[in-house]
Amino acid sequence: MSGTPRPGRDSRVARLPPRERILDAAEELFALEGIKAVSVQAIADRAETTKMALYRHFATKDVLIEEWLRIVAAGYTAAFDAAEAAHPDDYRAQVLSVASFVADGLPDVSHRGCPFVTSIAALPDRTHPARRLIEAHKAGQLRRLEGMCARAGLPRPEEAATEVTFLLEGAQVSAQNGSVGPGAGELLRAMVAAVLDRQAAAGGQG
Incomplete structure (x- = not known):
């Protein structure tokens, strides 16, 4: 479900800065699947970035959960x-x-x-x-x-x-x-x- 393309949303998210793209991806995945089930890699993939880039903005997954x-x-x-x-x-x-x-x-x-x-x-x-x-x-x-x-x-x-x-x-x-x-x-x-x-x-x- 999380990988289903949605043109309207995807085009909007694509214009966001990297940090906001990551937060948007985390928000969607956490809400759909729960914070435990979602991996950092899944968030990075949904945000169309890398784990390394994600960790530059959020030191840990816990920090990302807190910010969400x-x-x-x-x-x-x-x-x-x-x-x-x-x-x-x-x-x-x-x-x-x-x-x-x-x-x-x-x-x-x-x-x-x-x-x-x-x-x-x-x-x-x-x-x-x-x-x-x-x-x-x-x-x-x-x-x-x-x-x-x-x-x-x-x-x-x-x-x-x-x-x-x-x-x-x-x-x-x-x-x-x-x-x-x-x-x-x-x-x-x-x-x-x-x-x-x-x-x-x-x-x-x-």
């Missing part, structure tokens, strides 16, 4: 940034925007898996730099959700953010293992909204 996951994490960070920019004074809408970003990505997760989940499974050593990157990224997301919930006036923002995180993470894992159907995205949005509504109602009662 950094790019994946940046996509989620950008979604939080976009939510805040689109709804600067509506913090409930910010949380729902983040939930929609995850919901919209569930079909892809169902086919290719969540990069973080698959990488954690392949990297049992929690001291591995890629594992530390994932943990720091997830902790940062939780803090941002807590901030949104606090600014939305929810009485227990930490609890609300934790519940929302459980829903977002659980939806991705469920999509990956095939235990949810095509309506999972809408259900996720509704469940996150229900958490926010329940928390807000609890605050009003207090």
